[in-house]
Amino acid sequence: MDFKEIKRLITMVEEAQISGFKIDTGTIKIEIEKHGNGQTYVTTASPTMMAHAAHAPAPVSHASDIAAPKVDKPGATVKSPMVGTFYASPSPDAAAFVSVGDTISKGQVVCIVEAMKLFNEIESDVSGVIEKILVNSGDPVEYGQDLFILRA
Numbered sequence: 001m002d003f004k005e006i007k008r009l010i011t012m013v014e015e016a017q018i019s020g021f022k023i024d025t026g027t028i029k030i031e032i033e034k035h036g037n038g039q040t041y042v043t044t045a046s047p048t049m050m051a052h053a054a055h056a057p058a059p060v061s062h063a064s065d066i067a068a069p070k071v072d073k074p075g076a077t078v079k080s081p082m083v084g085t086f087y088a089s090p091s092p093d094a095a096a097f098v099s100v101g102d103t104i105s106k107g108q109v110v111c112i113v114e115a116m117k118l119f120n121e122i123e124s125d126v127s128g129v130i131e132k133i134l135v136n137s138g139d140p141v142e143y144g145q146d147l148f149i150l151r152a
Contacts, residue, residue, distance in 0.1 A: 006030060010118070076126040078148040080141040084115035088137040096137075098148070102130045110148060113141060126150060 013021045013032045020033040080086070088096040088111055098110050109121045110130075128150030135147055 076128055076150045077146040078110055078122070078124045078126070078150070080113055080143060080145045080147055081122065082113055082115050082120065083143050084113040084120070084141060086135045086137060086139050086141045086147065087112040087114060087119075088133070098130050098133075100130050100133060104128065104130060104150070122147070124148075124150075 009021065009023075009030065010032055013034055018034070020031070022031045023029070088098075090097070090112065097112075098104055098108075104110060104124050104127060106125060106127045107123050110124050111122050112119050113122055114120070130148055131151040132149040133147070134149065135141060135145075141147065
């Protein structure tokens, strides 16, 4: 499924009298949700792209429920998988997904990058502790740009 097909699906959901749409072809998963505030959120997942759209954050686990994650490599970074606008929180009045000193796990949502009016949740591809946040909310980001630095 290419970008034009995904864009066509988004347009169809925006125009239809439905609130969402999901498809799983085995190689790509797409979930499109339309909210009452006029914004459309898209979640896509494939072996080559892991960009996720904004919806309610996953419940927080208690520290006693999980073991502390191991850092995949010291000084690891979380990079932007796309060009867009960086947002540290799911909405202007909400708390940031992560802060300096937070321990994160591989697959945890760390920010949102808005591209073409689609809000994509960005998941960390490594585990570690947030050492530094390299961009401010609202800043434009480039593909492959470092967003966070992690430490042991």
